[in-house]
Each structure stands twice: as structure tokens, then as C-alpha cells.
Amino acid sequence: MQTTDPLSTTFAALADPTRRAILSRLADGEATVNELSSPFDVSLQAISRHLKVLERAGLITRRRDAQFRPCRFEAEPLDHAVEWIDRHRQVWGERFDQLEAHLVELQRRAPRPDGRAPGAAADPSLDPSVDPSVDPPTDRTTHKEQPS
């Protein structure tokens, strides 16, 4: 499904390095198309196309009243994008940190018998890699408790 929600538009606009550089310049203050094009080795037309993308995404506005229609950086769409990323990064980061701790706990309770990095679940029913129909190798140890 093609999405046209504002955040998708924001991310698409930010996906281009020239457009990010233009935004970076505008974060310091308003600028005209000519002023924006000078640091780049691209045509005015190319800069104008980038500006149209940024304008559609709401990341810049262009004053209609002034002769050279200076561009102004608008922070709101970026705030939404950053907030969304922050929230998801935080949720998945914390979730995965806790999964990491959970995995450590699972494997601490059931060290792998081959002496390499531990890798088996404490409860075989929770570990799909353990097939109860297969006899364990003869050198497999079965101790489960840590020495105290």
C-alpha cells in the first residue's frame, strides 16, 4: 500500500543528502534560492526541485511577499519524525536490553555441555532446538546447578 502520511513524506524528503544540507543551512536563517545553490555544484533548477520536495513535506516555507522568496526552515515535521524515532528506539532498545538479560538468565541456568558459550534453554520445552526424541550424546552432562 502506498502511504502518504506526513511522516513518510518527511522521511522521504530527508533521504537526500543535498536536501539535508539545504535544511542545515536554513537552520541558521532564511536564504534565497541563489544563496542556497552557491555551496552546491548543481543547477538552480535542481535546487528548486529539492526545495519543492522540502516544501511539500512542510520542512520549509517560502515567503510570497518578498521579491526573492526566501526559504525558511520549519521544525514541526522534523520534531514529529525525531519524536517517532526516539519513541521506537527507546521501546525496542529497552525491550531488547531486557531480552538480553532474559537470555543470559536462561543460559546461566543451563550451561551448554560442550564447554563453549552457553546456548541451551533451562527448560527444554522452551528450547525448540532440543528434540526430546533424539538421545543426547554420551558425553553430555546434565548438571543444572551452579557450584555454590
Add this chain to the structure above:
Amino acid sequence: MTDIHPNLGELTYVRTWDAPRELVFACMTTAEHLTHFWGPTGVSTPIGNITIDLRPGGVFETIMVNDADGTEFASRGVYVEIDPPEKLVWTEQDVEGGMTTSITFKDLGDGRCETTTHQTNVPEMFRSPDVQAGMQSSFEKMAAYMATI
């Protein structure tokens, strides 16, 4: 380590686990495991709040509970693809456009595995009307993210 790559409204999280992928896959698809880690800090997911019907078209629902005030966050997903222990895909139709989360589990061959969590369809529901402040700081944060691409 978790990497975030914003790209056309998609997010990717890559993480390496010191555990075999069968176990990590089991953790992501078993209520007994999920209850230990699904809620982020300060949020719990009681095992009774997790519904898993592990088949394409089956339900994957969680109701997370804020430890401080009891606020509940329901996530209603439907499994799209289940290929143990390699791939897991679900969608959340309540989220505008249907947000899809896919996790691929790669066996690193040394008892470790790597997961790549990929989310598509950045939803409008995550927009907040009261976010206005901090233009420069927002831009710097975004630039920092971009620099990591």
C-alpha cells in the same frame, strides 16, 4: 547494539545475541518468554495479557501495563509470515496504513545470532500536536541519526 536507520519512513534495528537463534526465536514467539521483556522500562506485560496464535493470520496481541499508573497499551497484531527460526512478520492494522514489523534471525555460526527488526509504514498516529519546541535540538538529533547511516 541497536542501530536505527531512518529511510523513507522505515526503521531498522540490528542486534547481535549471545544465544542461538532457535532460542531467540522462541523468546519472540512464546508468551512465557515475552512476559519477561516485551514491555519497555516501567511497563509490564503480564503473561495473561499476551495472546499468540502462531500461524499466518493468527493473532499476536499484547496489552502492556504502565507500572506507575496502570495505563494499558494494547497492540493488536496479526501474523503474516512464520518461518522458524528464520523469520517472523506481523502487521498492526490499527496503526494507520498497517504497520508491518519483520524480524529476521541470522545464525552467526558460533552460537550467536543476529536479528534485523524492520518496521515499515510510519504511522500518523505517532504524531503529537504539542511538539513544537526545540527546533535546533531536533535538527541536531536528526542530523546525528543521519550521520550514523
